[in-house]
Amino acid sequence: MVHLTYFFAVYGSLINFIGINVLLALSLYVTLSAGQLSLGNAAFAGIGGYTAGILTTQFGVPYLLSLLAGALMAAIVGFLLGMPVLRLRGVFLAMATLSFGEVVRIAAINLKITGGAEGLLGMPAYTKTWFIYLVIAVVGYFLSRLRYSRAGWSFESIREDETAASAMGINTIYYKTLAFTIGAFIAGLAGAMYAHLNYIITPGEFGFSAAVNLLIYCIVGGSRVWYGPVFGAALLTALPEILRGIGVTAGPIRMFVNGLILLIVILFLPNGLISLFQRRRKVAVSVLAGAGIGDN
Amino acid sequence: MESLIISQMAVSGALMGLVYALIAYGFQLTFSTSKSINFGQGELVMLSAFFSLTLLDWGVPYWLMVPGGLLFGVFLGLAVERAGVRLALEQKSEGWILLTIIIGLLGFSAAENIWGRDDRPFPTPISADALQFFGVNVTPLEISVAIGVFALMGLIELFKRKTLLGKAFEAVSADRDAAELMGISATRTVMLSYGLSGLVAAMAGILVSPITTVGPTMASALILKAFSVAVVAGLDSGFGVVVIGIFLGALESLTSFYLGSGWREAPGLILLILALAVRPNGVFGKATIRKV
Numbered sequence: 001m002v003h004l005t006y007f008f009a010v011y012g013s014l015i016n017f018i019g020i021n022v023l024l025a026l027s028l029y030v031t032l033s034a035g036q037l038s039l040g041n042a043a044f045a046g047i048g049g050y051t052a053g054i055l056t057t058q059f060g061v062p063y064l065l066s067l068l069a070g071a072l073m074a075a076i077v078g079f080l081l082g083m084p085v086l087r088l089r090g091v092f093l094a095m096a097t098l099s100f101g102e103v104v105r106i107a108a109i110n111l112k113i114t115g116g117a118e119g120l121l122g123m124p125a126y127t128k129t130w131f132i133y134l135v136i137a138v139v140g141y142f143l144s145r146l147r148y149s150r151a152g153w154s155f156e157s158i159r160e161d162e163t164a165a166s167a168m169g170i171n172t173i174y175y176k177t178l179a180f181t182i183g184a185f186i187a188g189l190a191g192a193m194y195a196h197l198n199y200i201i202t203p204g205e206f207g208f209s210a211a212v213n214l215l216i217y218c219i220v221g222g223s224r225v226w227y228g229p230v231f232g233a234a235l236l237t238a239l240p241e242i243l244r245g246i247g248v249t250a251g252p253i254r255m256f257v258n259g260l261i262l263l264i265v266i267l268f269l270p271n272g273l274i275s276l277f278q279r280r281r282k283v284a285v286s287v288l289a290g291a292g293i294g295d296n
Numbered sequence: 297m298e299s300l301i302i303s304q305m306a307v308s309g310a311l312m313g314l315v316y317a318l319i320a321y322g323f324q325l326t327f328s329t330s331k332s333i334n335f336g337q338g339e340l341v342m343l344s345a346f347f348s349l350t351l352l353d354w355g356v357p358y359w360l361m362v363p364g365g366l367l368f369g370v371f372l373g374l375a376v377e378r379a380g381v382r383l384a385l386e387q388k389s390e391g392w393i394l395l396t397i398i399i400g401l402l403g404f405s406a407a408e409n410i411w412g413r414d415d416r417p418f419p420t421p422i423s424a425d426a427l428q429f430f431g432v433n434v435t436p437l438e439i440s441v442a443i444g445v446f447a448l449m450g451l452i453e454l455f456k457r458k459t460l461l462g463k464a465f466e467a468v469s470a471d472r473d474a475a476e477l478m479g480i481s482a483t484r485t486v487m488l489s490y491g492l493s494g495l496v497a498a499m500a501g502i503l504v505s506p507i508t509t510v511g512p513t514m515a516s517a518l519i520l521k522a523f524s525v526a527v528v529a530g531l532d533s534g535f536g537v538v539v540i541g542i543f544l545g546a547l548e549s550l551t552s553f554y555l556g557s558g559w560r561e562a563p564g565l566i567l568l569i570l571a572l573a574v575r576p577n578g579v580f581g582k583a584t585i586r587k588v
Contacts, residue, residue: 037393084573091333092531094393095523096572099565102520106565110558208516212397219394259402266391266398267383 011241012129018237019132020194025217025229026139027186032223033152034179035159037090039211040081040097041187043104044074046206048188049195053120054113056196063126067192074188075181082180086173089162101211108203119202126196135193136230139186143226146182155179220265222272231274304432305553306546311438313545314445315504319522320529320537321449322496327531328469329482329489330385332392334376336400337497338519343403344369344494345501345510346411349418358421366498372403373494377487385486407512415511422506437506444503449535452492465489517561521548524568529580536580 024045031038052070055061061069085096108114115121146152154175157165166172195201213236221232243257269275319341323333334340348365356364380395422440426433456462467475468485476482501515508514525544529536544564552560 081569084569088572091327091331091393092527092572094335095527096568099520099524099568103562103565103569106559106561110556209401212394212401215394216398219391259398262398263379263395266395270387270391 014238014241016127016129016132016197018234019129019136020190020197021213021217021233021237022136022230023132023139023190023193024187024214025221025233026136026143026226027183027190028214028218029183029223029226029229030143030146030155030179030186031183032218033147033159034155034176035162036086036176036180037094037215038097038180038183039094039208039215040078040100041183041214042206042208042210043097043101044078044184044187045191045194045210046104046108046201046203047077048074048191049201049206050108050114050120050191051188052192053123053195053201056124056126057120057122063196067189067196070192070195071185071189074191075185078184078188079177079181082177082184086176086180098208098211101206101208105203105207108206114203117203119200120195121200123196123199123201125199127193132193135189140226140230147226151175151178216262218272220262220272222269222274224271225274228272228274232272235273300431301553302550305549307432307434308438309545309547309549310542311434311441311545312507312549313525313541313543314442314538315500315518315541316521316525316544317537317541318445318449318496318500318503319518320526320541321452322493322500323522323526324531324534324537325452325493325496326486326489329465329472330381330486332381332385333396333526333531334373334381334400334490334493335393335396336376336398336403337493337522338515339400339403339407340369340372340376340494340497341501341504341515341518342510342512343372343407343501344498345418345505345514346407348498348502349416349505349510350411352419358419362502365502366495369494369496369498369501370491371494373490373492373497374487376494377490381486381490382483404512411512413512415509415514418505418510420506424506441503441507444499445538448496448499449538452496453534461488520561521564524564527568528571530575530577534580539580 024041027044028038028041031041048070050070051073052066055066055069056063081097081100085093085100088096109117154165154170157168157170158172158175162172191206217233217236218229219232220236221230222228239261265273319337322337327333344365347368348361351361351364352358376396376399380399381392384392384395420437423436426435428434454462456465464475464480465485465488467478467480468482472482475485500518504518505514521544525537525541528544529540544567547563547567548560551563
């Protein structure tokens with residue numbers, strides 16, 4: 001028991017960050033599951049974080065209500081953004097959502113209410129570790145149910161071939177916007193929780209590199225099943241600590257090792273690290289695959 | 297007086313816009329052959345600028361440094377193609393998006409470790425003393441940017457139209473499979489296009505760094521605006537990027553005049569999202585019909 005307390009004292013904040021990153025990765029997973037490559041989810045987290053932070057610090061709104069407001073705000077912005085940009089495919093969507101992220105960052109730097117470049121200060125530390133993991137469990141359950149619902153199958157078919165999906169009578173615009181909005185909601189929720197984990201949030205935390213990191217979590221973990229991004233986010237958030245543990249110190253070498261791991265995974269495991277574990281089960285799965293239930 | 301300030305802002309903004317156009321043109325080159333672009337193109341601009349600055353530090357004369365810097369850009373472009381794009385394209389996945397971003401980030405950290413984090417001035421023999429045209433101040437340095445951009449784009453377009461290799465490039469852009477049946481190697485053409493886009497990036501770096509100084513973050517703002525220009529104009533628009541680039545540059549400089557310099561970056565990005573809502577294939581783009 002003493003060991004456990006010690007462990008939490010040292011790694012408590014890492015465990016919290018892993019939780020937040022897992023949630024953010026899950027938010028991108030929803031968008032990716034409908035084949036839409038978004039680099040805007042970090043910005044949605046920023047919108048959620050700032051909304052919730054401003055509500056608690058300046059208006060004294062209760063914690064849970066401000067979380068909900070942050071998530072809803074992100075979802076509304078996601079919906080409004082989704083209408084024009086989801087007509088784009090592939091690279092173009094990535095570039096457009098990237099630009100959207102920059103707009104949010106610039107707005108956060110220049111507006112008075114967000115505290116400018118120094119960031120928003122004074123959020124009380126309401127977010128507890130158990131609460132983060134409770135939310136992950138709920139979101140994970142929701143996503144695993146969603147996967148086999150009507151919407152989930154529509155997402156899947158849009159990802160495989162959008163033109164064919166719309167020829168089959170699937171309302172692609174509706175389902176793409178739905179996936180985008182759900183993703184924005186989860187990202188906003190994660191951002192709102194993050195805002196109440198630290199005393200401060202700054203515009204830079206929700207910028208380009210954050211957006212890229214989310215994509216890396218999903219691709220490295222595997223974006224075909226909901227626990228892939230969970231695995232990727234947990235592993236890669238902990239990786240700096242692990243590398244430190246085995247003697248790779250901070251600085252250029254760690255960056256290089258990080259980059260190398262990513263290159264290898266992307267080139268040789270297109271379905272992510274999670275596909276390593278799935279390969280063993282293939283015999284069992286292939287029976288189901290004949291009925292169109294298998295994943296790959 | 298007011299109108300003079302406005303035209304002054306618009307002209308210097310428009311000249312900056314030409315640099316966005318040049319980088320966006322680099323996106324077009326690779327997109328036309330391989331339907332992929334280098335998301336780390338900004339790091340190519342920055343690395344080439346740093347390399348050229350190092351050449352100058354070694355005592356290489358300015359006019360010899362230019363081809364040296366451009367060759368380095370070509371080399372970087374080819375390296376990106378080999379390391380990040382080729383395998384991912386063979387797998388027909390979109391992993392190249394992430395791979396080019398990661399290669400860019402590696403380039404960024406390499407630059408920070410080799411050259412440090414500070415912004416450094418970039419010496420140039422071209423004068424920065426203003427000349428007056430109809431009351432508007434323009435420096436020879438800014439004119440050199442315009443000349444460099446148009447000369448390089450003109451040369452590359454000429455190359456594509458007049459030489460055999462250039463015609464192979466056009467053939468692969470038009471129809472990859474048909475070109476391969478005619479005996480053109482699509483892989484080599486994609487390599488060529490990445491080399492050319494590296495060249496374009498290096499040119500942008502050399503042209504812009506006397507104005508902006510050289511530093512690891514010098515291209516991060518440039519690249520986002522080049523994205524906007526490329527998407528708004530359309531990635532198959534040829535010289536459409538020039539029109540949009542000039543327009544965006546002028547708009548931006550007027551925004552920073554009226555709303556304050558912090559909002560400078562915003563109009564391009566908002567323009568991008570608006571343009572996409574109206575014309576998803578770009579203002580100058582052609583609508584593509586997708587076969588199932």
